[in-house]
Amino acid sequence: MRIGVTVPLGTVPPAEVAGVAAAVEAAALDLVWLDAADGQESPEAALVAAASCAEGTRTLLVGAGTSVTGHNPLYLAEERHVADQLLGGRLVLGLRGDDYDRLSEWTGFLLSAAANVPFFHRGAEHAVPAGLPQHTVNPEQRVRVMPAPQSLEPPLWLLGDAATPVAAQYALSPVVERDGSAVWRRVADRLGSAARRLRRPAFRAWDPGREDAAALATRLRAERDDWGLDTALLRLDPATGSAAWRAAVADLASVVRPRLQQDRLPAGLEELWDAERRAHPCPRVE
Amino acid sequence: MGVDLGVGLWSFQSTVSMPRSLPGLYRDFPAVARRVEELGYAHLWLAEHRLWYDGWCPAPLIPVAAAAGATSTLRFGTAVLLLPQHDPRRLRSVAAAVDAAARGRLELGVGLGHRDAEFDGVGLARTGRGRRMDAGLEVLDREPPCGRSNAVWVGGMATAALERIGRHGMSALLPQTLDAAGIRRAVDTVYAAARAAGREPGRIGMVKDVWVDPDGDHARSWFLPRLRRHYVEEAGAWWVLDGSHGFARPERLDKQVDRAVRSAAVGTPAEVAASVAEAEEAGVDTIVARINFDFVADHELDRQLELLASTVLKEVTA
Numbered sequence: 095m096r097i098g099v100t101v102p103l104g105t106v107p108p109a110e111v112a113g114v115a116a117a118v119e120a121a122a123l124d125l126v127w128l129d130a131a132d133g134q135e136s137p138e139a140a141l142v143a144a145a146s147c148a149e150g151t152r153t154l155l156v157g158a159g160t161s162v163t164g165h166n167p168l169y170l171a172e173e174r175h176v177a178d179q180l181l182g183g184r185l186v187l188g189l190r191g192d193d194y195d196r197l198s199e200w201t202g203f204l205l206s207a208a209a210n211v212p213f214f215h216r217g218a219e220h221a222v223p224a225g226l227p228q229h230t231v232n233p234e235q236r237v238r239v240m241p242a243p244q245s246l247e248p249p250l251w252l253l254g255d256a257a258t259p260v261a262a263q264y265a266l267s268p269v270v271e272r273d274g275s276a277v278w279r280r281v282a283d284r285l286g287s288a289a290r291r292l293r294r295p296a297f298r299a300w301d302p303g304r305e306d307a308a309a310l311a312t313r314l315r316a317e318r319d320d321w322g323l324d325t326a327l328l329r330l331d332p333a334t335g336s337a338a339w340r341a342a343v344a345d346l347a348s349v350v351r352p353r354l355q356q357d358r359l360p361a362g363l364e365e366l367w368d369a370e371r372r373a374h375p376c377p378r379v380e
Numbered sequence: 381m382g383v384d385l386g387v388g389l390w391s392f393q394s395t396v397s398m399p400r401s402l403p404g405l406y407r408d409f410p411a412v413a414r415r416v417e418e419l420g421y422a423h424l425w426l427a428e429h430r431l432w433y434d435g436w437c438p439a440p441l442i443p444v445a446a447a448a449g450a451t452s453t454l455r456f457g458t459a460v461l462l463l464p465q466h467d468p469r470r471l472r473s474v475a476a477a478v479d480a481a482a483r484g485r486l487e488l489g490v491g492l493g494h495r496d497a498e499f500d501g502v503g504l505a506r507t508g509r510g511r512r513m514d515a516g517l518e519v520l521d522r523e524p525p526c527g528r529s530n531a532v533w534v535g536g537m538a539t540a541a542l543e544r545i546g547r548h549g550m551s552a553l554l555p556q557t558l559d560a561a562g563i564r565r566a567v568d569t570v571y572a573a574a575r576a577a578g579r580e581p582g583r584i585g586m587v588k589d590v591w592v593d594p595d596g597d598h599a600r601s602w603f604l605p606r607l608r609r610h611y612v613e614e615a616g617a618w619w620v621l622d623g624s625h626g627f628a629r630p631e632r633l634d635k636q637v638d639r640a641v642r643s644a645a646v647g648t649p650a651e652v653a654a655s656v657a658e659a660e661e662a663g664v665d666t667i668v669a670r671i672n673f674d675f676v677a678d679h680e681l682d683r684q685l686e687l688l689a690s691t692v693l694k695e696v697t698a
Contacts, residue, residue: 108480112449138470141442142477148446149410165470166502172430172438173474179392179406180446224503229496231625232617237501240435241392241402 095318095354096325097346098125098157100297103139106334108146114335115147119154121343123351125186127157127327137161140188141173148180156181157327159253161190162200168222168239170200171207175243183245188269192255201260204250208243212236251295265289270296274321294322300342301331307345308368311353318354382697383656384666386423387416387685388459388587392437395674397609402435408678409443410450415682417454419689420697423487425457425587425668430465431501434674441478441486448482455485459553459587459668460535462493464509465502468516475525486526489553489585490516491535495618514544521548530582542566546573551582551666556589556643560662567663585666586659589644592687596647603646606675611637645669649691656696667696 099118106114111128118126126147130140140158147156158177160170178185189204191197199217206213214236215222223234252261253269258277261268262284270277274296282289296317300310317323328346332338349371353364390409394400416424424447430438437443444456463471479486492509493499499506520532529549536542537555545552552570554563567584574581589607593599615636616626626633645655656667669692671684 108477109448109483111481136473136477138474139477142445142474142481145442145445146449146481149449163470165467168430168502169439169466169470173442176406176437176439176442179403180409180443182403182407221503223497223500226500226503226505228505228507229500231496231620231623233500234431234497237431237497238433240430240432240438241406244403244406 095314095323095351096124096155096293097351097354098127098155098325098327099123099343099346100127100129100327100329101334103128103130103143108139108143110335111143112146112150115154115156116150117335117340118343119151121340121347123154123343123347125155125157125325125327127159127186127188129159129188130161137163137190138173141170141177144185145177145180148177148182151184153184155184155186157186157188157251159188159190161254162193162196166220166222167200167203168207171204171239174204174248175208175239175241178243178245178248179241181244183243183248185243185245186249186251188251188253190253191257191260194256194259197252197254197256197260198263201250201252201264201266205264207239208248208250210238210242212238249293251293265292267292267295269327270294270323274317274323278321293325295325295327296323297327297329299329299331302338302342302345303331307349308353308364311350314350315354383660383664384422385656385693385696386421386425386455386457386666386668387688388425388457388668388670388672389427390424390437390440390443390672391427391429391674392443393434393674395434395613397606397613397675398677400674406443406446410447413447413454413456414450416685417451419685420693421454421685421689422666422697423455423457423668425459425487425489427459428461429495430498441474444486445478445481448478448485451485453485455487456482457487457533457668458489459533460489460491462498463490463516463520464512465493465498465504466516468519471516472519472523472525479526484526487531487533487551488520488525489533489535490520491553494620496620517544517548517550521550530580533582533585537562537566539569542569543573546570546575546581547577547579549574549577549579549582552584554584554586554664556586557639558586560658563659563662563664583666584664585668586664587668587670588655588659589640589646590652590669590671590688590692591644591646591684592649592652592692594648594687596651599646599648604641604644607644607673608637608641610673610675611640615640649687649695652688653692653695656692660696 115126128143137160144158257268426440429436533551533553535553591603621629621632
């Protein structure tokens with residue numbers, strides 16, 4: 095299972111986001127999720143924050159939580175492609191939408207834009223190119239968004255009330271926020287075996303002051319075995335960047351993830367790990 | 381006094397003249413910015429165009445966010461963002477986020493844009509670009525994305541455009557085709573409009589095509605034909621001349637390209653420094669030396685950055 099950490103952008107100064115991401119990478123976790131779709135920051139801030147992580151990280155997957163807005167989706171497609179280039183293909187775009195029609199239109203547009211060939215889009219809200227009669231000098235019937243993303247199949251994960259039906263429509267991953275079983279029954283019903291190619295991410299909260307790391311592992315393993323959770327995006331209770339947060343991040347890498355990688359562990363191994371934790375609590379993250 | 385000297389324009393292109401790896405250009409950009417800072421330049425500038433075969437970066441604020449972490453004092457500018465192709469509130473929001481990520485080091489240069497296909501791509505009529513520019517500048521003046529009006533730079537040379545810059549207390553980005561007399565007139569216009577509006581005038585900048593070589597003749601024989609070829613492609617495919625694109629108006633195209641090439645500052649370091657000093661004397665306080673073109677290979681760019689820094693930069697900022 096991949097383990098990621100969410101960062102609500104409104105809580106971290108923009109110039110410090112890259113340092114937070116570097117700490118997540120240094121802890122050997124898989125992903126940082128930069129969330130601007132929580133209403134505290136404008137959605138545009140997520141891709142700026144993601145790009146700011148390009149210099150300080152090398153291997154970390156970087157998620158940018160954006161949302162459908164009233165603007166032309168071309169801007170988001172362009173910023174997404176440039177950010178993916180800067181990150182060497184490590185960008186995961188999250189798109190939040192509560193209205194089915196709007197989320198479906200934006201999703202279709204982003205898929206066309208990333209396909210690397212000329213396309214046109216005619217939706218209920220947007221037409222690209224618009225074909226305005228005033229444009230007479232070399233008007234285009236179809237456009238290609240340049241640059242293309244670096245990734246061949248750049249991840250696009252959907253969030254919000256409309257995520258599940260739109261994800262099922264386009265064979266994309268919804269990010270589970272509540273009951274994963276219900277979501278994935280619906281997606282799998284629609285897609286059949288094609289659903290097997292999709293990652294199954296979920297946001298999950300964790301307060302290390304209330305729940306031991308080993309108990310969190312047990313909780314996530316149950317979801318893994320129930321509906322296939324394979325990417326846990328953890329909303330940590332300690333303030334981002336604090337010492338308690340760093341300790342929690344370290345526990346995710348050294349306590350939680352090892353317990354999730356196999357179907358079962360040989361008897362005695364977890365006991366050994368637990369004994370070592372009791373002897374050396376809170377491994378430090380530099 | 382001295383002039384602030386920076387370099388440009390980063391556009392992340394891969395053209396017929398020199399095919400490039402786009403992932404490589406983006407990957408290397410933070411390191412290039414660090415090198416520009418180490419060499420002592422004041423700023424580095426990027427440019428925006430969209431929907432073109434060479435991959436010209438349509439979102440140049442995003443690479444600034446990436447390079448901010450690799451640098452600490454270098455300022456980043458755009459010369460220019462095409463303001464009428466954006467919702468100014470959204471652009472303001474992106475710019476403010478980038479400025480915050482760069483700890484206040486963004487210089488937001490904006491201009492009109494001229495290509496029908498770009499405006500059509502974003503669903504806006506090119507014919508309305510003047511009105512959209514006005515409205516956009518109002519938004520950027522009310523809430524400056526970088527916290528200060530003079531961090532917004534506006535391209536233009538028409539009297540109305542210069543007066544608008546002055547009224548808003550913004551900085552001017554003048555075209556390199558202006559001679560010293562033209563610069564003085566432009567500066568007077570901006571300053572007078574600022575005074576009339578009760579605003580502190582902004583700065584006066586110019587983007588200038590530059591190439592230096594200890595052998596001035598070699599600089600000219602190497603650089604100018606390539607610069608001409610560069611503008612023939614760009615102006616031929618994009619610029620609107622007499623209601624059509626450049627290639628359909630070959631005589632106008634030739635004249636436009638001649639004009640652009642003639643205004644480049646090319647030669648020995650002393651010759652280029654003299655050209656910069658002439659602009660400074662006329663009132664320019666910020667020069668963006670455009671040395672990064674699609675036909676300049678990485679090693680040539682690095683050599684040019686070093687040579688320019690060790691000669692012209694030293695002299696004009698002394």
